[in-house]
Amino acid sequence: MTADSGPTADPASPNSPQPQAPQASQAPQAPHPPRPSSTPVITQAVILAGGQGSRLRPYTDDRPKPLVEIPGTGTPILGHQLAWLASEGVTDVVISCGHLADVLEEWLDRADLPLRVRTVVEAEPLGRGGGLKYAAKALPRPDEPWYATNGDIWTRFSLRDMAAFHHERDAVATLALARPRIPWGAVETDQFGNVLDFIEAPPSPFLINAGLYVFSPEFAELLPDVGDHERTTFPQLARGKRLAGYQLPQGVYWRAIDTAKDLTEAAKELAAFTGRAPQ
DSSP: OOOSOOOBSSOOOTTSOOOOSOOTTSOOOOOOOOOOSOOOOOOEEEEEEOOOOGGGTTTTSSSOGGGSBOTTTSSBHHHHHHHHHHHTTOOEEEEEEOTTHHHHHHHHHHSOOSSEEEEEEOSSOOHHHHHHHHHHTTOSOTTSOEEEEETTEEEEOOHHHHHHHHHHTTOSEEEEEEOBBOSSOEEEEOTTSOEEEEESSOBOSSOEEEEEEEEOTTHHHHSOSSSOTTTTHHHHHHHTTOEEEEEOOTTOEEEEOOSHHHHHHHHHHHHTTTTSOOO
């Protein structure tokens, strides 16, 4: 559900306060309509944690990807996610498991969790959309909105602000949008082919799906029983202008932990903020 990983703009601490202004390099967003008098508080979420994590081997040989530890923190990706969701007002989480589900469930049994967690295990692969629909059936309040995230995302930003954005636009689904840095250096030239400058890891000119969502209650019924919602449900909602995109604010830390290199980069970024304990 995400593209190649990488932090947006210059990486900020995953635990530092985040500015809310859009990045200067981003296209301006449409003017916000008047904020509704009351934005519903979202207290439930789904975490998709069923992938094989093949690109993270050997780390995922004996554990699912969400249980891979962020170097230097002593805590797996899932632990960071649960702490973040709890800090944003979430009280109930459903985790969709697959690969090595028993290992994940054993970790949950031992962990001191900040919220209530339930797991569901797909008997057979349902695809990303089908997996979301299956997990949504286990949410404790099906008539209320919910968050969803991929199990390999390490980030910190205000989910409450994203929920307000979703509510303002009367969207059925809202996805977070990130602008990752390109993993290669760029070369700037003039019209005659003269090299003018070298730019290391510039921001991408494109926004990508950051793998974090706000969904209204009716979204679950629009999902396929088996298959990929990004090829079915999302295009359908986009045609009806019921799919919104929330650009992560400037300075927000975001990284998808998809490869061993991502773990190395995350450790380097964390080391830049020594003395600030991750949460």
